[in-house]
Structures are given as C-alpha cells and as structure tokens.
Amino acid sequence: MQSPVFIAKTRVDPGTRAILHLPVAGLYTHTETSMPVHVIHGRQKGPRLFVCGAVHGDEIMGIEIIRRLLKLKKIINLKGTLIAVPVVNVYAFVHHSRYSPDRRDLNRFFPGSENGSLTSRLAHSFMEEIVRGSDFGIDLHAGSNHRDNLPQIRVNFEDLKSLEIAQAFKVPVVINSATRDGSLRKAAAKENVSTVLYEAGEALRFDEVGIRAGIHGILSVMAGIGMIRSFSKRKPKGETLLADSTSWVRAPVSGILRMEKPLGARVTKGSRIGFISDPFGSGEVDIPSPVSGMVIGRLNLPLVHQGDAIIHIAHIDRLKSIEPAIEDFREEFID
Numbered sequence: 001m002q003s004p005v006f007i008a009k010t011r012v013d014p015g016t017r018a019i020l021h022l023p024v025a026g027l028y029t030h031t032e033t034s035m036p037v038h039v040i041h042g043r044q045k046g047p048r049l050f051v052c053g054a055v056h057g058d059e060i061m062g063i064e065i066i067r068r069l070l071k072l073k074k075i076i077n078l079k080g081t082l083i084a085v086p087v088v089n090v091y092a093f094v095h096h097s098r099y100s101p102d103r104r105d106l107n108r109f110f111p112g113s114e115n116g117s118l119t120s121r122l123a124h125s126f127m128e129e130i131v132r133g134s135d136f137g138i139d140l141h142a143g144s145n146h147r148d149n150l151p152q153i154r155v156n157f158e159d160l161k162s163l164e165i166a167q168a169f170k171v172p173v174v175i176n177s178a179t180r181d182g183s184l185r186k187a188a189a190k191e192n193v194s195t196v197l198y199e200a201g202e203a204l205r206f207d208e209v210g211i212r213a214g215i216h217g218i219l220s221v222m223a224g225i226g227m228i229r230s231f232s233k234r235k236p237k238g239e240t241l242l243a244d245s246t247s248w249v250r251a252p253v254s255g256i257l258r259m260e261k262p263l264g265a266r267v268t269k270g271s272r273i274g275f276i277s278d279p280f281g282s283g284e285v286d287i288p289s290p291v292s293g294m295v296i297g298r299l300n301l302p303l304v305h306q307g308d309a310i311i312h313i314a315h316i317d318r319l320k321s322i323e324p325a326i327e328d329f330r331e332e333f334i335d
C-alpha cells in the first residue's frame with residue numbers, strides 16, 4: 001500500500017483521486033489564480049508520472065488529451081500515481097498566447113525561482129510541487145505560429161531511460177532533440193525525472209488524430225512502466241522510426257506558398273516540396289527539399305516572407321518503411 005501524497009499542502013490518500021489548486025500569483029483584477037492539478041493516487045505502489053499541457057499557453061492539444069485520459073476506466077485502478085496538469089501556464093492560456101504576460105517563454109525558465117519574474121515563479125511552483133518527486137514526465141505541445149506537426153516524440157537519445165518511454169509511446173517518429181537551457185525537459189532530467197515531449201497538431205486547434213495518438217501514447221507508456229495492464233491486443237503495425245536530426249526548409253523568396261507535401265510524406269533530396277509565386281501567379285519559384293526524409297511539420301499559412309521556416313523534415317535513412325507506417329498509423333487513429 002502506498003503512503004498518502006501531499007501536493008499544494010493537500011493530502012491525497014491511496015486509492016483516491018482529487019482535484020487540487022496550486023496557488024500562483026493572482027491577477028491585477030483582484031482575482032485569485034491557481035493551476036488546476038488532477039491527482040490519481042493508486043492503492044498499490046508504483047511509479048509517479050506527471051502529464052502536463054499548455055506550458056505554451058496557446059498549445060491546447062494537451063488539454064483535450066488530458067480531459068479524455070482522465071475519463072478512461074483503464075486508469076481507475078492504476079499502480080503508483082498519475083498527476084495531470086492540463087494548463088501549466090494559466091496566464092498565457094487566458095490570453096491565447098504562447099508567452100506569459102511578462103513576455104517570457106515559460107519553457108525557457110525552468111527550474112525557475114521563488115523570487116524571480118512572474119514566469120520564473122510559475123516554473124518554480126511547478127517544479128517543486130509536480131516534477132520533483134516524480135519518476136517520469138510527459139510534456140504535451142503543438143506546433144506554434146500556424147505550423148502543424150505530425151504526432152512525434154522529442155527526446156534526448158543519450159538519455160536511455162527517456163528513450164525507452166519515447167519508443168513505448170508508439171508514434172511514427174521519435175526525434176533526437178538535445179535539451180535546451182531553461183526547458184522543462186532539462187530541469188526534469190536534472191532531478192532524475194525522465195521526461196519526453198509530445199508534439200502534435202497546431203496551436204489553438206484540436207487535431208483528432210493527434211489527440212487520439214496522444215492518449216494512446218500515454219496509456220502505452222503507463223503500461224510500459226507498470227502503472228496499468230497492457231491494454232491493446234492489436235500489435236502495432238508500423239515501427240517507430242528514430243530520427244537523429246531534422247532540418248527546417250526556409251522560403252527562398254517572399255510570396256504565396258503552395259505546399260505540395262502533406263505531413264508524413266516522404267521526400268527525397270532535390271524533389272519539389274512546393275512553390276512560391278507572387279499574387280498574380282507569375283515568378284514561380286520551386287522549393288526543392290535539401291535532404292531526404294519525412295515531413296514532420298509544415299506551415300499552414302500560405303503567406304511567407306523570404307527566410308520563413310516552412311517545412312520541417314526528419315532525416316531518416318530507412319525511407320522505405322516510412323509510408324506504410326504512416327498509413328497504418330492514420331488508419332488506426334481515424335477508425
């Protein structure tokens with residue numbers, strides 16, 4: 001039997017679930033503010049996993065993933081503890097913005113400090129109450145600034161424990177991504193909390209395939225670390241591809257973009273991925289792919305300036321296995 005867990009000075013007994021309110025700085029409207037936290041504390045011992053969304057306030061995919069996850073019967077009798085935080089940056093979320101009202105990116109301010117800026121204090125509270133003491137973490141994100149992402153996991157390949165979770169997530173592609181200073185992943189790693197980042201869809205939008213793949217991925221991870229029983233009788237059809245590096249293709253000229261490659265498409269070096277023209281259709285400029293790989297992110301807004309990042313390509317050698325894997329993946333989650 002587990003011992004009770006204490007979060008935000010509230011006791012949660014084993015075999016119970018609770019919604020807690022982690023106090024954060026109030027608004028200047030005299031409105032009190034808190035970060036809502038859902039705790040499911042199992043009766044039996046097991047790992048502690050945190051799952052969080054909206055570290056970037058406009059990336060709302062994670063909120064829907066967590067809402068649906070918490071309704072599932074599969075997680076009622078889990079072993080260990082699940083801590084779900086749908087909205088981490090509550091201030092940015094209210095403003096439909098990636099950034100906090102003090103114009104800072106929360107994902108550059110971890111682990112934060114008690115006496116720092118508004119954003120830094122928020123990071124500090126989250127680290128102290130949620131991350132510290134956890135064993136594993138899943139941080140849910142979406143593409144920013146009109147960019148749409150294929151469901152993917154970002155993880156540091158050198159961190160083998162995190163890589164294992166990344167593969168357990170069962171998305172088409174796992175990308176090697178070194179942790180940046182101030183990111184939640186880096187701060188969590190320092191506390192020995194193996195954390196992966198899930199990217200899917202676009203900011204301020206819900207993407208059904210990305211939502212379902214996210215829920216499925218979290219459950220797969222929970223099964224992998226022994227929190228729930230293995231739940232899927234179907235064998236995953238497509239293997240997960242590991243990509244060691246990625247490239248952003250930038251607009252060669254300013255103009256109106258026609259993108260010809262969807263997310264998940266295979267591209268070969270030199271093949272056309274789209275073209276840019278002026279509003280009259282003249283002066284068409286082809287955009288060749290600088291590398292061979294798979295499209296994992298793309299700009300949905302067709303209005304571009306020279307130098308804008310328009311398409312994100314994962315460098316993958318095993319190209320042949322990409323396309324069937326992507327089709328299987330879509331079929332599985334659209335059904």
Ligand SMILES: [Zn+2]
Nearest residue numbers: 056059141142
């Ligand atoms: Zn993000």
